[in-house]
Amino acid sequence: MNMKTIIRSLVCTVWLVLLLSPSVTIADENRPIDNPDPPPVVYELDAIVVSASKIKEPIEDISRHVTVITADDIRESAAKNIIDVLAREVGISVRSASGNDRQAVVDLRGMGDTAASNVVVMVDDVRINASDQSGPSLSSIPIEQIERIEIVRGAGSVVYGSGAVGGVVHVITKKAGAIPPGAQIYAGYGGDDTWDTRASLGGSVKDIFFNVDTGIHDSEGYRDNGFFRKKDIRAGSGYALNERLSFNLSGAYYEDEYGLPGPVSRDDIGSRSCRTGTDSPDDTGESSEFRGRGEMDMDFGRWGTVNLKRGYVFRDNQYIIGFSPQIPRADQKDKIDEDIRQLDINYVKNYMVAGLSHMFQMGADHFKTEYIREERPDGPRKNSETESFGIFVNNRWTITEQVTINAGARDNTYDGRFRTDARKLFDGKKLWVNGNADKSEWDNSAYSVGLTWDLTPDTSFWGSWATSFRIPNVDEFAESEEGLRPQEGVHMEIGGRRHFGDFMTLALSLFDIRVDDEIYYSDINRNYDDKTVRQGIETDVSVNLTDTIRLWANYTYMQAEFDKKNTTIPLVPEHLASSGVLWKPMPAVVFALSGTYTGSRYDGNDTENNRYVKLDDFIVFDTKLSYEIGDFTTFIGIHNIFNELYETSAYSEQYYPMPERTIYGGIRWTCF
16 A cells, blocks of 8 residues: 555544544434435435445435436336346447347447446446456346346546446345245247246345345347357345344356357448348357355444445356367367456444534445456467555535535555466477566546535536546556556536426436546557547436326437547447337336437547448337236337337447347236
8 A cells, every 4th residue: 555545544534533523413323314304206316326425325415417217117118138228318328249238338428439448337236347348247137136227427436446437337136125035937038039037036034134036048139140048046145133233145146158240241231131140150159257245234323334345256258259160169269267356345424513414434445356368278368467445535514404515535556467478388288388477556546526406395406526537457458558547537517407396307417528548449459649528418307297107208419529639439429319108007007118319420440530431320119018917917018119220339330230120028927
């Protein structure tokens, strides 16, 4: 730990001592510090989020644009997987190289080609972003088991460290509560010979909560060699020793097999028959992943609460790209082994001063990764080990009953070791010979200041200024220009939310992001010489037209440019929009219809905006009808109703087509 980190630790300790001193009035642990009369349930403000600062706090206390998607929202939508759910949200662009969620990327606020490394994805407080450029394994998240999704847009580096640039997507899965044991069985079938089955069991026995969930997915896919098969099992338990001490333990295992059909040329992308073909009929992959999480909550009453989390992610991925029939299949596999360990400690204290409630938070996190990639049996071996340690502080001050100010700071240290090993022949045997190790060390800081103003019970405003940073990932280090540096960003945002009774909710946000030394890949990984600038407007509205009909819509205008060249950042659409209707003609029937528009984008390899043809804009409509009969719910849906031909990404006019019209249906049985 360097001197700067030690100084910051001492400052945090002094702050904590001052807050615990007798001169401060401590909040009665039995007296709520927030307004005891919450707004009506129909308001979004009732939702509780964790992602913004790793603690539970109302949306109105967060000085950024936040969206919470509940399990009911997901169940009543026309979405088939988590990608469909996220694609309809304001400011989000989704890209896929396979037409399913196996190789999908979620882009928040125009991060473009490097969104996989610039948007943090969490599952039950465990970061699942890969150490390389492949992105988080979204396909390992079963949509049927999502309790809610929290989307916090903008810089999150104070709390989450490296990579929280475009924002944070936090998926919270369903857990057993204080209820008798219950079960759920789900089965579905759809186009491309796609089968889905899932079963779960959960509940409580005395003071112990438990849940078990497992599922199988099997699809031939939209394209030749586009098959995708996966299965997973999850389990968790919790135990409350008393009112002040509780424990939680959970784990998930996932494995899959998938085809790699590769891109389609410009000549073939417009043909319904040619776009489903492949030039790589034998390229395939298989992977497995284990996620584990242990948590302990300690409540010290007037002295605050402490939360301790330990998380593990172990991944193994083997794949063949460029299969040759002249070489045994086993000798053509590239292999990736990745081990991630993380530790989080979070201290929170609510306190009263001058009759107003305030909050102090101090946390620390430690990440360690071991990453090995073997490029075929006789190829080189990339061997990396990284370690990151950060401490942060947050404070929220209630200035008046309507105005709240929050501020935070982080200091982060990073150490990385990178080595390329070679396999050489010794006495007739091939042995690994370690290469020379390259080391990188950085000390990064992040800061944030925000304000929220509840002008009236129905109208609120927010504003924030924050910094972000992203450290190069192991792939970027492996093939990089000399002197590759972390990128640093400055973010500004203002916005507001207005409720018109129970009839309508309207939200509007304006943002400005400026990033220095942004990391990108062309023929080699390097930093942009030019600063990147992203400016935009996000707006969304929800209208309860009647007691049975709800309308919703959102729109995003985005300018993502290189500051001096005035050219547009590739793969970032200028316009995004979604709208839909939810109709419940009777309590047992739900009809959902939605449409998502994505504007044209520049090719992923066209930073000059003059080398390749732009990707066309497109609009996709989805619908679903469900009917509940006692413990059973049946449903039928159509994805891409009007059979639109579209693609979400392309590089040098090599396109990755998305599926055409798909019809699916199924049944769900729930027993509690």
